[in-house]
Amino acid sequence: MTAGxxxxxxADELADLVRTRELTALELVDAALERIAALEPQxxxxxxxxxxxxxxxxxxxxxxxxxxxxxxxxxxxxNRAVAGRRLTLGAALMGDYTPGHDHNVVRRLRAAGFVxxxxxxxxxxxxxxxxxxxxxxxxxxxxxxxxxxGGSSGGSAAAVAAAMVPLxxxxxxxxxxxxxxxxxxxxxxxxxxxxxxxxxxxxxxxxAQDGVLTRTVRESALLLDVLAGPEPGDASWAPPPSEPFARxxxxxPGRLRIGVATLMPLxxxxxxxxxxxxxxxxxxxxxxLGHEVEQVQPPWHRPGLxxxxxxxxxxxxxxxxxxxxxxxxxxxxxxDMEPLSWExxxxxxxxxxxxxxxxxxxxxxxxxxxxxxxxxxxALLTPALAQPPLPIGALDPCGPDPWxxxxxxxxxxxxxxxxxxxxxxxxxxxxxxxxxxxxxxxxLIGRPAQEGALLALAAQLEAAAPWHGRRPALAAC
Numbered sequence: 001m002t003a004g005x006x007x008x009x010x011a012d013e014l015a016d017l018v019r020t021r022e023l024t025a026l027e028l029v030d031a032a033l034e035r036i037a038a039l040e041p042q043x044x045x046x047x048x049x050x051x052x053x054x055x056x057x058x059x060x061x062x063x064x065x066x067x068x069x070x071x072x073x074x075x076x077x078x079n080r081a082v083a084g085r086r087l088t089l090g091a092a093l094m095g096d097y098t099p100g101h102d103h104n105v106v107r108r109l110r111a112a113g114f115v116x117x118x119x120x121x122x123x124x125x126x127x128x129x130x131x132x133x134x135x136x137x138x139x140x141x142x143x144x145x146x147x148x149x150g151g152s153s154g155g156s157a158a159a160v161a162a163a164m165v166p167l168x169x170x171x172x173x174x175x176x177x178x179x180x181x182x183x184x185x186x187x188x189x190x191x192x193x194x195x196x197x198x199x200x201x202x203x204x205x206x207x208a209q210d211g212v213l214t215r216t217v218r219e220s221a222l223l224l225d226v227l228a229g230p231e232p233g234d235a236s237w238a239p240p241p242s243e244p245f246a247r248x249x250x251x252x253p254g255r256l257r258i259g260v261a262t263l264m265p266l267x268x269x270x271x272x273x274x275x276x277x278x279x280x281x282x283x284x285x286x287x288x289l290g291h292e293v294e295q296v297q298p299p300w301h302r303p304g305l306x307x308x309x310x311x312x313x314x315x316x317x318x319x320x321x322x323x324x325x326x327x328x329x330x331x332x333x334x335x336d337m338e339p340l341s342w343e344x345x346x347x348x349x350x351x352x353x354x355x356x357x358x359x360x361x362x363x364x365x366x367x368x369x370x371x372x373x374x375x376x377x378x379a380l381l382t383p384a385l386a387q388p389p390l391p392i393g394a395l396d397p398c399g400p401d402p403w404x405x406x407x408x409x410x411x412x413x414x415x416x417x418x419x420x421x422x423x424x425x426x427x428x429x430x431x432x433x434x435x436x437x438x439x440x441x442x443x444l445i446g447r448p449a450q451e452g453a454l455l456a457l458a459a460q461l462e463a464a465a466p467w468h469g470r471r472p473a474l475a476a477c
């Protein structure tokens with residue numbers, strides 16, 4: 001099998017090839033490195049590729065290794081510490097800072113047998129839903145190199161879509177897994193708040209959760225089983241599931257009540273007809289599968305919602321900027337950052353602690369109201385994005401109107417941040433294709449802490465309308 005063909009195989013199948021000695025871990029990792037060497041100049045998905053370290057780790061995996069994913073290559077978004085590798089967060093201010101420890105998700109992935117081959121690109125500080133920061137340059141969508149792969153986990157999504165790695169790590173503070181999944185034809189699950197620990201680098205975060213970008217729902221479930229669970233010292237964590245997520249995902253979901261919502265939380269945004277049609281087509285598919293489906297009007301339009309989100313999101317970003325300033329030994333300066341980052345930094349410094357806490361309080365109240373309203377439904381179905389993947393440059397972090405860029409980014413992705421505010425799990429599924437061949441995705445939002453039920457519904461849709469045969473040309477070369 002070709003290197004590209006191997007990278008298109010599910011991660012559990014690849015692990016079985018190593019376990020049954022059909023392939024060695026080194027052969028599998030070399031296949032990933034071969035793909036990266038061939039395609040990275042076209043895609044620009046990676047910050048660093050660690051060929052030497054990956055090959056050494058793979059060579060140390062014995063035949064018949066029993067760890068569940070022994071020998072499977074994976075890439076890590078470059079905002080989580082990987083011992084001995086640069087941690088840039090896409091920002092010049094970080095310099096070449098190299099941590100000496102692994103983040104919790106990295107440690108758990110290594111313990112499961114994954115081999116880390118590279119770290120992936122993100123926009124500066126992970127702010128925008130596109131991946132074209134000044135330090136790295138634009139990451140390109142394998143489906144169309146003139147389009148964005150989304151963000152902020154855009155490098156990871158592009159790497160998986162181009163079959164350079166079989167799956168990749170990412171995280172989601174306002175849609176940063178689901179947005180690139182939608183842009184690149186992948187599965188992107190944002191787990192329940194508190195499901196995956198942010199240890200040891202960060203404490204409890206209101207909006208952000210880690211996860212993975214995969215091609216199949218089953219892989220997302222298997223990886224959630226690997227990553228889920230608290231670490232000592234966590235302030236809070238999600239309630240444990242009654243069974244492994246992969247087992248739940250394999251069950252029939254039963255007849256569910258599903259609400260279909262196309263009303264946008266940001267009424268200034270415009271919904272592209274193709275994105276709206278995808279939601280209605282998915283609703284029809286769900287009805288054909290026996291579910292009770294109804295159009296709903298969620299009470300999620302709130303004037304000033306983007307401002308509230310900024311007041312809660314901004315301080316989290318600015319803590320990273322402040323830490324980078326400490327590493328640099330000086331206060332951050334305008335020339336250290338893209339104009340949008342600088343504006344967010346300056347604005348957040350003007351927000352006092354009372355205003356920041358009030359914004360968080362108001363967002364939590366808003367999230368509770370949405371969760372109470374949604375209680376009669378087993379899931380909500382929405383478009384994943386309001387528009388197809390944007391052209392490169394449509395959201396320019398170095399443009400003359402930083403706040404205008406930030407607002408337009410919300411108009412591109414109005415549906416995703418809602419579940420970061422509520423904390424509920426949500427998943428992006430690439431059920432359809434746009435008329436120009438680009439992926440076209442829908443989003444399912446589940447009940448609080450019920451990732452298993454959400455994954456079961458997603459798997460049913462995947463079986464009814466499989467997307468695995470749709471691949472960008474780069475993945476087949």
